[in-house]
Structures are given as structure tokens and as C-alpha cells.
Amino acid sequence: DQQVKQNSPSLSVQEGRISILNCDYTNSMFDYFLWYKKYPAEGPTFLISISSIKDKNEDGRFTVFLNKSAKHLSLHIVPSQPGDSAVYFCAASAIQGAQKLVFGQGTRLTINP
Amino acid sequence: DVKVTQSSRYLVKRTGEKVFLECVQDMDHENMFWYRQDPGLGLRLIYFSYDVKMKEKGDIPEGYSVSREKKERFSLILESASTNQTSMYLCASSFFGGRTAFFGQGTRLTVV
Numbered sequence: 001d002q003q004v005k006q007n008s009p010s011l012s013v014q015e016g017r018i019s020i021l022n023c024d025y026t027n028s029m030f031d032y033f034l035w036y037k038k039y040p041a042e043g044p045t046f047l048i049s050i051s052s053i054k055d056k057n058e059d060g061r062f063t064v065f066l067n068k069s070a071k072h073l074s075l076h077i078v079p080s081q082p083g084d085s086a087v088y089f090c091a092a093s094a095i096q097g098a099q100k101l102v103f104g105q106g107t108r109l110t111i112n113p
Numbered sequence: 114d115v116k117v118t119q120s121s122r123y124l125v126k127r128t129g130e131k132v133f134l135e136c137v138q139d140m141d142h143e144n145m146f147w148y149r150q151d152p153g154l155g156l157r158l159i160y161f162s163y164d165v166k167m168k169e170k171g172d173i174p175e176g177y178s179v180s181r182e183k184k185e186r187f188s189l190i191l192e193s194a195s196t197n198q199t200s201m202y203l204c205a206s207s208f209f210g211g212r213t214a215f216f217g218q219g220t221r222l223t224v225v
Contacts, residue, residue: 006155009153034213043117043119043203043218044156044216089155091156099207101146103155104155105153106155
């Protein structure tokens with residue numbers, strides 16, 4: 001039972017354009033959502049997060065949007081840069097869940113020059 | 114900066130061997146986690162611990178055990194390694210009540 005789903009295994013975007021990565025969840029108890037970035041042979045690094053009391057959080061080139069009614073979140077990167085090429089994981093947690101993170105399958109983002 | 118350190122970047126072990134993966138964090142975090150990452154499956158939780166000597170099973174605990182004798186150290190044990198345990202293993206830690214986990218660099222384990 002995949003509670004967090006990233007339906008696009010890969011995404012290719014031109015440098016300078018907007019990258020939009022999507023994530024859906026099924027568990028209505030999730031109240032905190034995160035995006036991690038992962039380079040090959042390295043551990044994931046935290047990128048940005050959002051609480052369920054908000055619908056948008058911005059940090060520089062990165063913005064996360066949350067649509068609770070649709071159980072959907074998205075990560076926008078603008079403008080996209082070559083160094084953004086990586087695998088992006090969406091994660092969610094519930095306050096009652098001992099802060100365990102439940103991850104999606106990941107989306108490989110490739111930024112083309 | 115939070116530092117989570119895994120003892121090995123790459124390991125090659127034989128089927129049936131007992132394997133120890135070690136993880137140390139330097140931020141006095143209460144929570145520690147072991148995940149494995151496989152292509153198309155994302156990160157799946159194996160075990161986690163929210164205090165010394167405390168442990169709870171995650172989603173895929175079969176074939177694994179853990180040990181947490183000190184707050185800063187969390188060990189994952191493969192009792193008898195099998196080829197289907199070939200994977201990237203990731204350790205993470207967080208404060209109790211914290212909502213963000215910080216990861217180590219990962220251990221790529223190959224079982225032959």
C-alpha cells in the first residue's frame with residue numbers, strides 16, 4: 001500500500017525553465033510534507049518542507065504547494081539549473097507516527113543545457 | 114551542521130554472512146532510522162529507534178535486526194545476508210518531535 005506516490009519516474013527540463021515535480025498521498029493523517037534531493041552514491045539532503053496548515057512555502061528558487069483537498073503537493077524549481085539534476089523524493093509524516101517519514105518512489109530530474 | 118556518519122560507503126559480502134552496518138550522529142538526536150533505497154521503490158523504513166535500547170519495526174524488518182546501546186549510535190544487522198538484501202542503506206536521525214530527518218551518506222551493500 002503506497003501511501004505516498006510520485007507517478008513520474010523521470011522529468012527532463014530545459015535550463016532556465018520551470019521544473020514541476022508532483023506527489024500524491026492517501027493518508028489523511030499526514031500533516032507534514034518534505035522534499036529531499038539525492039545525488040547518486042550520496043544520502044538524501046533536505047530541501048524544503050510544508051505543514052498542513054499552509055498551502056505554500058517558498059525558499060529561494062524552490063516553492064512547495066500543498067492542496068489538501070486533492071491530497072497533492074508539488075515542488076516548483078525556477079529557474080532550473082544544471083546542478084538541480086538529481087532524484088527528488090517526496091516524504092510525509094503524521095504527528096502520531098513517531099515522526100517516521102514515508103517516502104515516494106522518487107522522480108529523476110534532468111536539466112538540459 | 115548535523116552530521117550523520119555511516120561506517121562504510123561500499124560493502125561486498127557473501128551470502129549467509131552476518132553483516133553489521135554502523136551509524137553515528139553527533140547532534141544528540143533521540144530518533145534514529147534505517148531505510149533502504151531500491152530503484153522504483155523509493156526509501157522504505159526497516160527499523161527505527163526513539164531512545165536508547167528502544168526499537169520498533171518499520172515496514173520491511175524481515176531479515177534485519179538493530180541495536181542501540183548508546184544514544185549516538187544505531188546499528189543495523191543482517192543476520193544472514195541474502196542476495197535480495199543488495200541495496201543502498203541509509204541511516205537518518207531527528208529530534209524527538211522533530212519533523213525533519215537528516216541522512217548519512219549511505220552504504221551501498223552488495224551480497225554475492
